[in-house]
């Protein structure tokens with residue numbers, strides 16, 4: 001299995017609901033807490049597994065806004081795992097999820113340096129590395145109704161821009177989406193082979209415009225205005 | 233990349249220490265360090281070990297969770313950081329054995345001593361090489377992902393070791409001809425390798441914002457980073473030094489790390505006065521250390537991690 005996400009940049013509206021849902025679930029999840037620094041101070045910041053950034057693509061009049069949510073891509077060639085000296089970082093053989101064993105991590109930051117996607121953040125209060133778990137503590141939880149065994153970000157997305165599934169299975173919904181909508185990977189040239197894919201904006205037809213007839217003469221227009229204005 | 237002082241200090245100081253040990257043990261195996269007796273060799277090794285240890289201790293300062301540092305020995309098969317840790321720890325019993333042997337045999341190198349000396353040399357070399365490879369193995373930082381990086385680490389370590397050895401030889405009141413000549417050759421080689429490196433990183437050649445975000449042909453710019461203040465990612469990766477500052481520090485590197493020590497050593501070779509020799513031989517390593525600290529600071533400050541592309545940088 002190759003579990004991962006497919007994220008549709010065509011429908012994502014950049015509402016950050018997935019960011020909030022992720023933080024809410026995971027701050028009390030297996031890796032939690034996700035420490036906040038000065039939450040009520042001047043410059044609040046903190047650990048997050050998922051961040052949404054917004055870009056303008058192309059220039060006027062062809063410009064378009066794209067929102068790009070990013071979390072761990074659970075790369076197939078995950079250098080973050082190979083560089084880890086303690087063995088705290090590992091990739092599960094059964095489903096490809098990349099995790100950090102909080103009891104082994106020594107907080108050297110090397111894995112964060114090795115990740116191209118900014119998926120790993122050091123929790124400065126705890127001293128260990130934290131990252132997206134693909135909600136490993138939800139997706140296998142048999143206490144939850146089947147429909148809810150999905151990552152928190154996927155369930156919460158109001159536009160259904162996020163789909164979770166097995167990218168190894170050619171018939172899964174995620175694989176079909178990637179195939180049909182030309183899903184792509186971020187920075188494929190680095191060779192990490194990220195499992196998560198993004199769907200590009202759809203090509204929508206431009207609004208129909210017909211060349212208007214030439215403007216009627218001034219007298220014509222005055223007459224038609226008069227017709228409407230004067231009620232017999 | 234954010235230039236962390238502990239790592240800068242670690243790589244410079246332990247590099248010099250290992251370099252000193254490499255040269256001392258190497259010359260020892262080849263028949264003794266010219267000018268230095270057993271006491272001199274032992275002192276040189278001791279200085280090297282102290283410097284290496286100071287550096288290694290400093291490196292643990294940048295760990296956020298040093299309680300688990302002992303686990304760093306267990307991923308030797310994949311991680312260069314683990315390899316560095318293993319090599320540096322194996323180095324200690326070997327160098328202790330070597331020093332004990334030197335003390336017992338009064339500097340004579342039988343076959344056994346030569347083997348131990350060789351082992352010490354190889355482990356010190358391997359440690360410095362592994363340090364360079366920690367950086368060179370990161371595909372995320374185009375300025376580091378090159379064989380030039382371990383080459384620079386090795387050459388600078390050897391050059392600083394040679395300059396230190398020259399200083400020690402003079403401090404023992406001996407003629408430093410061999411050590412100083414070695415230092416001159418190494419300084420020139422290291423300076424050339426560094427110049428090649430600076431030339432090579434001059435032009436951005438890494439991934440672009442286009443392959444990072446997706447649309448590969450259109451112009452892309454960031455509108456919103458989605459955060460109201462800097463996160464860990466910005467603090468760790470988004471360090472930007474002003475171009476002017478970089479230029480000025482490169483000047484410091486060329487002057488303090490290469491040119492001035494070179495001139496001082498040439499003068500040293502030409503002088504007979506004991507006091508002047510001592511002054512020259514002691515100023516050279518100090519200048520070199522200043523130059524190398526600047527060099528290491530730049531090594532970090534000029535490295536551009538690809539995560540910056542997501543924060544709006546056009547190319548890394």
Ligand code: SF4
Nearest residue numbers: 072073074075080115
């Ligand atoms: S996105 Fe980063 S943290 Fe996640 S698997 Fe890939 S390299 Fe590792």
Ligand code: SF4
Nearest residue numbers: 084105106108109111
């Ligand atoms: S920070 Fe922790 S998980 Fe990351 S490389 Fe270091 S020890 Fe491994």
